[in-house]
Amino acid sequence: MHELKVLTVCGAGVGTSTLLRMNISDAFKSFDLPFSVKVENTSLSRAKGTRCDLVVTFDSFADDARKFCPHVITIKNLMDKQELREKVEGYLTEAGLI
Numbered sequence: 755m756h757e758l759k760v761l762t763v764c765g766a767g768v769g770t771s772t773l774l775r776m777n778i779s780d781a782f783k784s785f786d787l788p789f790s791v792k793v794e795n796t797s798l799s800r801a802k803g804t805r806c807d808l809v810v811t812f813d814s815f816a817d818d819a820r821k822f823c824p825h826v827i828t829i830k831n832l833m834d835k836q837e838l839r840e841k842v843e844g845y846l847t848e849a850g851l852i
Contacts, residue, residue: 756789756790757789757790757791757792758782758787758789758790758791758792758807758808758851759792759794759805759806759807759808760778760782760791760792760793760794760806760807760808760809760810761793761794761795761796761801761804761806761808761809761810761823762774762775762778762793762794762795762796762809762810762811763795763796763797763798763801763809763810763811763815763819764795764797764798764811764812764815765797765798765815766797767795767796767797767798767800767801768795768797770812770832771795771796771797772795773832773833774795774810774811774829774832775793775794775795777832777833777835777838778793778810778838778842779791779793780835780838781835781838781839781841781842782842784839785842785843785846785852787846787851787852789851798811798815798818798819801819801822801823802818802821802822806823807823807825808823808825808826808827808845809823809825809826809827810826810827810829810841811826811827811828811829812828812829812830813828813830816828825845825849827841827842827844827845829841
């Protein structure tokens with residue numbers, strides 16, 4: 755794998771997804787990965803037309819996200835860096851990337 759493309763998704767694609775993007779980027783950086791990770795924030799409607807490897811979002815958007823991306827992480831608290839790191843680690847392990 756050369757690059758992992760991750761989308762952080764919220765309703766409008768502005769405030770919440772931007773904060774989530776910054777914190778998820780930090781979570782990925784905490785792992786010594788042999789590939790790059792590109793994290794972008796967007797709205798649910800724009801995400802539907804975007805190719806990605808992983809979507810990080812909230813429960814309220816998860817079902818819609820699974821319609822266009824097979825890998826979806828749902829989070830409860832976008833400011834809880836431990837939760838984000840644990841969920842990223844779970845995804846990386848499940849996907850066989852670490």
